[in-house]
Amino acid sequence: MRIVDLIIKKREGFELNDQEIEFIIQKYVSGEIKDYQMSSFLTTIMFKGMTPKEIGKFTLEMMKSGRIIDLKSIKGIKVDKHSTGGVGDKTTLVVGPIIAALDVPVAKMSGRGLGHTGGTIDKLESIPGFSVALTEQEFIDQVNKIKIAVIGQTDDLVPADKKLYALRDVTGNVSSIPLIASSIMSKKLATGSDAILLDVKCGNGAFMTNVEEARKLASQMITIGKELNRDVRVEITNMSRPMGKSIGNKNEVLEAIRTLKGQGTSDFNELCYSACITILKQAKVTNDEKEAKKMIDEVIKSGKALDKFYEFIETQGGDVQKLKAKDFWNPKYKLDVLAENDGFMEISSALSFGIAASKLGAGRITKEDNIDFEAGIEINKKTNDEVKKGDLLFTLYSSKPIDMQIANELKDSYQINKQKVENKVILDRME
């Protein structure tokens, strides 16, 4: 078999069979298929899509490309959540500790930033000392002991996705339903949780830009989950505006901490509460939404959720003293953007804010790039906030001098209106 023939077969509209899909994944992981060949294959998938049978096989092969973690020795219903990627999306850092503080085991594999979207692993690694490289036994022991652990992909955990994810990121091959569905589900299945909540982001800052596409992606992932006996539920959430106030890495960790203290923005709170309520239902803690909300309120007010967050950080090697220090986030350069007239703020492109944050250093342009953990954007006026001329709208941060061009490029992605605009957070739910 030769990859070039399979690329041509797919390009000409034929379905790949099981052996061909096995060949592609196995030979790519072993290095026999080169990055340039794989990127041509991925581009073909971007345009041609995959049949449901191909997606199922592609996902299983990716899952089997490495070790599969057996979580049977963890008591209770193990839960996991995963977002398809957004701008300012630090939800795991809040939802994980809340759920764990309610005694539900959270066993999660997270990813790095992709395209213009941020990644949980990058945010966690912005905390000095924090490590996502746990052995399987350490992962299981930690979930048993403190109810939460987050791992990254090591070379032996879904290596096919690890390589593909990095390649897609830098070759413009991200926003394809089969590639996203197989990437997410192969990881979720390899880490063996019983219940999975998928946050499918929708809008110009997400890989799915409209609700129909988001529903298609959701139903592909639900189908894969059902075939393997997992309780997969989906929330389709709005990503035409950045989530919360902070976009970046260290600054997003700080926003997660504020949210765990009960000081989050209303959109981010709504997203976190909704995810927690669904997960508490999946974990069979309660089916009553009011009761679930009360339980979440209680762990936030009592400080138990925040304590759980610090315990989780410390257990995975993070330096909590440095995290709590005033200079944890200390960018060298900043650039304020002020309002030019009065009215109500509307951020209309989360995508542009994601790209700007990435250019400031918060994301990667090539696979080898290091992230500038200090870089990012702080939004002072969110959509529908009242604005007076001269008010601070947002600030750009970086460790390098900031090019005015980045601020200029953002000019078309927000406006100040006479009236407020519709601003929904949860667009749909599916199971």
Ligand code: URA
């Ligand atoms: N998150 C993933 O894990 N994979 C994707 O392809 C997109 C978002």
